[in-house]
Amino acid sequence: MKIIDPHLHLFDLSQGEYSWLKPECPPFWSDKPLIAKNFSENDLTLAKPLTLAGFVHIEAGFDNQQPWREIAWLESTCKIPFRSIALLDITLPKALFLTQLESLMTYQSVVGVRYILDDDALTILNNKNSAVNLAILATKKLSFELQMSLANNAATERLITILSSNTDLQVCINHAGWPTQNNAQSLCWLQNLKRLASFDNVFVKCSGFEMANRHYSANWAGKIIHQCIESFGIYRVMLASNFPLSLFHTSYENTWNSYLSIGSNNLGENEPADIKPLYSKEQLTQLCFSNAQRFYQF
Secondary structure: OEEEEEEEOOEOOOOOOOHHHOOOOOOOOOOHHHOOOOEOHHHOOOOOOOEEEEEEEEOOOOOOOOOHHHHHHHHHHOOOOEEEEEEOOOOOOHHHHHHHHHHHOOOOOEEEEEOOOHHHHHHHHHOOOHHHHHHHHHHOOOEEEEOOOOOOHHHHHHHHHHHHOOOOOOEEEHHHHOOOOOHHHHHHHHHHHHHHHOOOOEEEEEOOHHHHOOOOOHHHHHHHHHHHHHHHOHHHEEEOOOEOHHHHOOOHHHHHHHHHHHHHOOOOOOOOOOOOOOOOHHHHHHHHHHHHHHHOOO
């Protein structure tokens, strides 16, 4: 089975800055040393019958002032087919945004940008430049990686306003919009997930479960994936690793095997033998390969 991993990060600590990986800088995770090291495409190992046919590299703080340096490094070192999502501040004045965007577009792997919203989502989306710059991305046929909590009602409202006037902008929700195991927040997350699913230009990636809980269960991840598919349909959902942060939970290969186990409903020894698979082989191909191939322009 061929896989395109649509969300991972590679590091070269001798080339990039990666301030967030340094022990003196946030986030102050006790297990951060596990990922504060070099990772190359050689670490993306899968055993048969799985084959890594390509990946999408998401900006990783290589150089926040000159984000094209990360793309240059990737294109000079990677051999596996890949696409790049570059860092670009969407609150920049239009002229400066265009200048930096044009620098990024000189690299053939660039298909979109990310500017992490998270806790600052409402402030960033309310910035007078953000909607203008997102519209520019649409005209350039570049996508925007949306990373924020969908439990944030105010930010989601502002995002919906922007999307309503910019239906050509391709958006992909990172990490399923940070679902939680808090019941009240989970309900809010699901309501906003469904609202965003009403926009045909919005897709969602299921990954990053380890960021909510280092010891998350396959059943919980499976529930989130199923809710995303129920909301968006099988053609606008992707499964992704979030490597190397996925190592907080398990190995790269086990991450993908876990997804396939969820798809087959093989979640534990106590499952009845005659239980039907959650997804067909064709649906798993959509989730693990075809949707990413289409969205990221492979």
